[in-house]
Amino acid sequence: MSTRGLFISFEGIDGSGKSTQVGLLADHLRARGREVVVTREPGGSAGAEEIRALVLQGDPDRWSAETELLLFTAARRDHLERLIRPALAAGKIVICDRFADSTRMYQGLSRGDLRATVDQLHDLMIGVEPDLTLLIDMDPAAGLARAKARKGIEERFEDFGTDLQTAMRAGFLALAQEFADRFTVIDGARTVEAVTADVVAAVDRKLT
Structure with a gap:
């Protein structure tokens, strides 16, 4: 591994268990002596956390897809x-719970036909992709039920319902094919331990 570090993102529909796997991977890497930064999107910095409150709370129709994309x-x-x-x-090692692929899905496809605009803005203002993206794949109905059971305050996207979750899953799987060089798809419909084993194996391959 170069001295630059390693950028890992986790993606998946709501309730897929990716946030749990983020924490378990961080624990694994720290136990091996790695310096790890765990972060999330939207958020991760003071300004971004303020924007997170704007986009993840409130009525489902609070923002248009275009406004969401800019935020x-x-x-x-x-x-x-x-x-x-x-x-x-x-x-x-930076481990991020969601990154640009979520925007490609939520605002780029599922909330409007804005994929080209998403990519243009990304190229102009971000210009960075993860070294490795771990997609935790999950049945949409099961994922939504798990997400709603959390009873958190950031439920705006969950309130779009199963149709959005289904479109998101299909979109993420399509992205995994489009960016096959950095995506690893992991079956999330198993025990936490089984999923973690696959996550750790994928990261270890990247680090060797």
């Missing part, structure tokens, strides 16, 4: 400048 891009730019780039430059 998410602004949050990601602040996140990149203030946390991701400095951590990678210091040789740390």
Whole structure:
């Protein structure tokens, strides 16, 4: 591994268990003596966390897809400048719960036909892709039920229902084919331990 560090993202529909796997992977890597930064999107920096509250709370129709795209891009730019780039430059492993692929799905496809615009903004303002993206694949109905059971305050996207979750799953799997060089798809409909074993194996391959 180069001194630049390693950038890992987790993707998946709501309730897929990716956030649990983020924490377990971080524990595994730290036990091996790695310096790890765990972060999330939207969020991860002070400014981006403020934007997170704007986009993840409120009525489902609070923002148009175009407005969401601009808000998410602004949050990601602040996140990149203030946390991701400095951590990678210091040789740390950055593990991010969602990154640009979620925007490609939520705003680019499922909330409007904006994929080309998403990619244009990404190229202009972000210009970074993860070294490895772990897609935790999950049945949409099961994932939504698990997500709703959390009873969190950030339920705006969950309130779009199963149709959005189904479109998201199909979109993520299509992205995994489009960016096959960095995506690894992992079956999330198993025990936490089985999923973690596959996650760790994929990361270990990247580190060797």
